[in-house]
Amino acid sequence: MLVSIMGTAKHSDVASLGKECRDFVQPGLSDPEQREDRSTDHSTNCGVKGRSSVRTSVYFSKSFLALFTAAATYVHGFWAGGFLELRATSAYCADKPLAFPATSWSWLPLRHQCRWHDGGATDLVPWYVNPVVFICLVAAAVCMVLAIQTAHRNRTDDT
Known part of the structure; x- marks a missing residue:
């Protein structure tokens, strides 16, 4: 699983993802509300159409x-x-x-x-x-x- 309970990800996991996922799961954004704000800027999240x-x-x-x-x-x-x-x-x-x-x-x-x-x-x-x-x-x-x-x-x- 890319995002742990605390909402952080390993750098190697993030590097292997596409641009959408890097923007969605960015290290340092541990607050779920901040991640949601970042995900609304993009049309796709983590490979989903x-x-x-x-x-x-x-x-x-x-x-x-x-x-x-x-x-x-x-x-x-x-x-x-x-x-x-x-x-x-x-x-x-x-x-x-x-x-x-x-x-x-x-x-x-x-x-x-x-x-x-x-x-x-x-x-x-x-x-x-x-x-x-x-x-x-x-x-x-x-x-x-x-x-x-x-x-x-x-x-x-x-x-």
Whole structure:
């Protein structure tokens, strides 16, 4: 056991530990309250996976979840927007006389429009697809930046 009942450690035991444990169990800090104060300054104690490394994995997980949600929503919009329709344009844009060209589309933002002869247009992609995709992409970017920042902070704290 590294710390005896009195709260002191041998110098050789402390030298064999990582940086976190050297800071946690430092010779001369025999009072348990002083050791607790020193341990709260660091994210990990004596080889136990710390909060910041868990935080890093949570940020990465949230980033991948946001990317998956964006991709799934984009595929849903692609499917619901009639991009894969093999029918004639007049079959799924049949409300009014069509203009020439009858449809227009774009990939980002996802848009598939029926153009009418009177100048109006109707978007076949549901209204919520593009906002959800962009919000998820922004959330994924923010989570990725936070994960990288937290991982970098862990790496610099360990050295």
